[in-house]
Amino acid sequence: MPRIRSRPAPLVLLAALVLATGTTGAGGMSGAALASAAEAPGLSVDLTAPTHPISPLVYGMNFAGESLAKELRLPVRRWGGNATTRYNYLLDTTNRASDWYFENIPGDNPDPGALPDGSETDRFVDQDRRTGTATILTLPLIGWAPKERAKACGFSVARYGPQQSTDPWNPDCGNGVRPDGTQITGNDPHETSVEAGPAYVTGWLGHLREKYGDAARGGVRFYNLDNEPDIWFSTHRDVHPAGPGYDEMRDRTYAIAGAVKAADPGAATLGPVGWGWNSLTLSGSDQQRCSIEGCWGDPPDRAAHGGVPFGEWYLAQMRAYEQEHGTRILDYYDNHWYPQAPGVFSGDPGDAATQALRLRQTRTLWDRTYTDESWIGQPVYLIPRMKDMVARNYPGTKVAVTEYSFGAMGSLNGALAQADALGIFGREGADLATLWSPPAATDPGAYAFRMYLNYDGQGGRFGDTSVLSSSTDQSRLAVYGATRSADGALTLMVINKTGEDLAAPVAITGRVPGGTAQVHRYDGADLTKIVRAPDLPVRPAPTGRSASTISTTFPANSITELVVLDTVPPTAPGTPSAGRPGPRSVTLSWKPATDNVAVTGYELTRTGADGTVVTTTTATRTTVTGLSPGRRYAFTVRGRDAAGNRGPASRPATITTPRG
Template sequence: MIFSLLVLSASAAPTIVIDASDVRPISPFIYGINNPDWKGIGRGVTLARQGGNRMTAYNWETNASNAGNDYHHQNDNYLGASNEPGWTVSNFLRPAQSHGAAAILTVPTAGYVAADKNGDGDVAKTPNYLSVRFLKSYAHKPGRLTYPPNTKDRAVYQDEFVAWVEKIKSNRTPVWFSLDNEPDLWGSTHQRIWPKNPTYAQIIANNVEFAMAIKRVAPKALVFGPANYGWQGFRRFQDAADANGRDFLNTYLDALHQAERKGRRRLLDVLDVHWYPEARGDNVRITDNNDKPGTAAARIQAPRSLWDPTYVETSWIADSLGKKPIELLPRIQTQIAQHYPGTKFAITEYNYGGGNHISGAVAQADVLGIFGRYGLFAACNWGLNPRDQMMLAGFDAFADFDRHGSRFGDLGLKVTGTNAEANSVYAALDSKNRRRMTIVAINKTGVPMPLTLSLRGFRARNVRAFAVTSDAYRTPRAASARVKTSVVTLTAAPFSVTTLELSK
């Protein structure tokens, strides 16, 4: 299998240096999935997010929701036939926590939630639909918060929802809250509630109000926001009417920082955006269900736009920058440092495509390595399920590389000597066992690649290795690697992800 753009000479074995004295913590929460299928996935998942368009008009009192433009703008029982208050959330939260995963729950902030489960198509067919087919949704409830909630008062209160979650959750894993989902697209996705997209001023006021409500009843829980859908969302809030050339994230961070100073309480803990790459190859976007050679080649290189100051992808985003590198993670981290220091950073939806193509395994593994290296706090793949065997294999190269629960370490190490176009190498120690080192070596080329890994400050005696290749992904193939004190040698198969575990 050869992708025309990826056959590079690998006759000489590059020496890659891993420095065990240069250590940076890796957040455990980057190995996340949205709405995971726990029957087919689960051993390595550390974070589960209950998100998506359906949550914007989710009525926690009855589990009714509105599909938005995903399906005829109809109210129905898609999220749960049961009328037990919170049934949908408790049935998400319970298995997530039982599998040892932290959880992010979405708090609807758009102002209206579905009032019924009629499933009769567009709610706009009903006269006065906004008052008939929806209920007002408020941040704060006046008076006492109760469970079960009052379902006869024609109102739904989100602080009451959060207070209920705080009572039912397990203390084994963290439970956090997201300020709705992709508000920069509400004017399209949820136009029955928001006929036009919110402005900067509207969404900032909205997020401050609802964050205050959450913090009042769950002061220790992290709040994520604003869950922008993508580049135009977090740059210009989808050309909001009051953008006036301002960068949205800069404006948003400044405003939330000011709200903290005014209220003497941090309201936003984690800046959250979504990232679906726009990179293209063979005139096809890499996230499409297409694995043309050029598309696969572009997918393998696309993770470089997360960090690489020398890489310019083929996309309208790069074009909008004057055909310059995107450098997404350093770019946003710099904005955080300048406008709201101390705020964590998350990407709670992403997907690079290639669910059943080796390029999907390579890209997914590379992305997780980059997330760890660049200090991302949390990340959740959107759409990953047991049918995406290749993408899942790339995920498991870090999260469950031997299929018996072994995972990549949590103390990232400095690595030098790689060639970003041809290979990536990530290494880590284990905070609970400093005699253990894990390494993920990715060959992005169509030929075998000899690698020499020079270890500084770590002397290994034993090595075991597992390789994900185009013909070994459900169960990774045992790979041949040799270790002699401070030097590891291996030949990485074409288009492969190899995880090594070293021990003293």
């Protein structure tokens, strides 16, 4: 979670749409109403272009409540943040670090005598198992854990003197800053903590494995390698006052990640879990030193490591470990992301200028041409940047963002930014993402997730294969498209980020016209629900036979999802061709059927004196057995698609089996 800015400062085709057909009647708006909407950017979807899978893990959260997680069938949930860096599973006690006076606080455990059973993390995993959600737990690299199940604090007023701020409920616990503004140094970490290294991690994973099974058998699947270690010098300075350098991060990762893989080889690790922009290029040591000395142009720890930026060096070191030991100990390159532009990361949506800025800031996730409007002052393009770093230094490593937030989850503006971010994660090929500080189930931000995970209240989900979708101006009207493998549906999400209605057709290449598009919309008209609007026709486009269009108007500040169900059956396959039949078998083959989405299988019908038999296959060639010698048989074949549409039968092929 964001606690420091280490350098001082000098939005799947998910769309909010009200759709128009240009005619009056059910599902349409009048031509006058359509004409009154502002001219919109052009939207297009190309189903003939290359595609890629969307990882379901990009729709995760930190600490989501059980009812919302169950409703959404939340794919992944993280137990993370500053308090998880120092946690003792044996005592169910955390140290809250700089978030709350560096205090050890025991968990609210109903039966402390049963520990480690029933700890906070056990209960976290228990919830995830009830909701079918994968778990991410945070493990300590810092080397310390609370020493006992009792309250204690890192900077006692009785021991270290008056401090600028103290815990209102425990006034002996201070914030570690003297009244004159200087930080207290030289305190003893053992006042709150005991050493916790690889053996501690091995013991914890042993407990989890015994209780839940290993990762391959339904146990905990993911482990964060600590939380934002590059700013321990601030958040956990009572036990780690110096920012960790390149070598320390490598060595601690080798030790702890190695312990994870030894204890549970199927578990995935995520690191180095940096706090933000500086984490990509600077070690904690350089961040701490340069924030004091201003050495940003030539950071000394980087210079001592050949001038290689920290993230690049870290990935190369993880690759070197695998090359030497034959074991991959890093599965995900993980970095947190909080927009640094003023007022964006806030629960308050802010004024009109801040709200517009929030919607622009989602471009930091992908846009190589967007100069970040903060002290960063350069293009960020976070997901492509991280993927490029992986490709150069440790191919095969996945990319994760286990904390991010664009703020204002209680507002429509925040929901628009969140919906945009989820679309970007899918389109850009991120592998895992978990929102920090999850929305309440009634917050508009929760509806952004519902649009992807439960748009109809019956489990309707956005597609799982990203298709090429583009807007001529994504800053005004963002569009994301995906097909759904379960039924071949095309799902289109469009987000109107402006304060005016925008009229535009969605042009779809590679989909024959016909049928209708469902319309699911979330906007300011009613922030308590997603509205099912009348269906819209999928009409022919002027560009060709395999092209269609949906005419729409996108209301101001809205999210709309179009769901184009596959109602078009496959064409008839070619007439089956028989090889030389045997007395009891024959091999048949046929030219494939075609379909507007994809043919997923064939039904082969056999008719003869011994009755009619239907068999299924996914191939265009099969061997039929169980025939009788000296009998005459007729065979026809028809295609079917993922939606269950069955095409017409082929012309029949007739064969007679020899008598033997």
